[in-house]
Amino acid sequence: xxxxxxxxxxxxxxxxxxxxxxxxxxxxxxxxxxxxxxxxxxxxxxxxxxxxxxxxxxxxxxxxxxxxxxxxxxxxxxxxxxxxxxxxxxxxxxxxxxxxxxxxxxxxxxxxxxxxxxxxxxxxxxxxxxxxxxxxxxxxxxxxxxxxxxxxxxxxxxxxxxxxxxxxxxxxxxxxxxxxxxxxxxxxxxxxxxxxxxxxxxxxxxxxxxxxxxxxxxxxxxxxxxxxxxxxxxxxxxxxxxxxxxxx
Ligand code: NAD
Numbered sequence: 001x002x003x004x005x006x007x008x009x010x011x012x013x014x015x016x017x018x019x020x021x022x023x024x025x026x027x028x029x030x031x032x033x034x035x036x037x038x039x040x041x042x043x044x045x046x047x048x049x050x051x052x053x054x055x056x057x058x059x060x061x062x063x064x065x066x067x068x069x070x071x072x073x074x075x076x077x078x079x080x081x082x083x084x085x086x087x088x089x090x091x092x093x094x095x096x097x098x099x100x101x102x103x104x105x106x107x108x109x110x111x112x113x114x115x116x117x118x119x120x121x122x123x124x125x126x127x128x129x130x131x132x133x134x135x136x137x138x139x140x141x142x143x144x145x146x147x148x149x150x151x152x153x154x155x156x157x158x159x160x161x162x163x164x165x166x167x168x169x170x171x172x173x174x175x176x177x178x179x180x181x182x183x184x185x186x187x188x189x190x191x192x193x194x195x196x197x198x199x200x201x202x203x204x205x206x207x208x209x210x211x212x213x214x215x216x217x218x219x220x221x222x223x224x225x226x227x228x229x230x231x232x233x234x235x236x237x238x239x240x241x242x243x244x245x246x247x248x
Contacts, residue, residue: 001242019099045060083237125160188203190217215228217234
């Protein structure tokens with residue numbers, strides 16, 4: 001942790017890359033840990049093809065959403081989100097690239113324009129027909145009032161959360177920006193990601209190949225550990241808290 005604080009103190013263009021593990025301390029389960037989302041739902045059901053392809057696919061999606069979204073809505077930033085926002089405030093962080101969809105980096109005070117969301121954002125939705133924008137809370141109010149498959153009130157189109165579903169194209173602009181900033185990083189710190197979901201997981205590789213110091217903060221092993229300059233097998237909140245304290 002001392003070494004990581006030193007790296008942040010010296011870096012000119014530090015980038016943090018976060019995954020679901022940065023939000024487990026806020027009570028949002030990750031995908032792959034025991035008890036995580038994949039123990040309870042079949043990811044094969046919740047695909048772009050199923051969502052777009054049939055009313056039954058959308059009904060199932062929203063059924064699962066009714067169970068899972070309230071956890072995201074009720075979650076608050078933890079020490080890791082706050083530490084990352086604090087690094088930015090102190091001028092020690094250029095960008096946060098995240099695979100998360102929970103909006104907690106922004107809730108912790110990181111300016112939205114400094115957060116690159118590779119997999120979208122679950123707190124907002126839009127109509128695929130006319131583009132009308134909705135808050136997720138608005139849509140859940142329709143579900144609570146009895147709607148099984150929300151439709152756009154203006155045009156009757158399919159309403160979809162701004163998350164990237166399995167099988168859906170990645171957001172081109174966010175991907176391009178993330179690649180550019182990963183290549184520009186002199187310090188690239190992965191926090192709470194299994195680094196097995198592609199193409200997001202290629203970002204640390206871009207950074208390392210371009211000469212960045214690569215640090216991985218994760219509770220369990222990742223396929224990139226051998227290539228990292230520093231691996232911290234510790235909780236994200238504890239590490240970020242300690243790093244900010246040492247920077248003081
Ligand atoms: P993942 O579930 O594959 O891996 C999470 C990793 O974090 C695991 O290796 C685990 O050991 C580690 N971890 C868990 N708690 C930790 C902690 N307190 N401190 C440090 N490490 C911790 O998640 P991923 O790599 O982000 O990839 C899976 C996909 O999951 C992403 O596409 C993301 O969109 C999606 N997802 C997001 C959320 C969210 O927004 N909070 C939640 C679940 C899944």
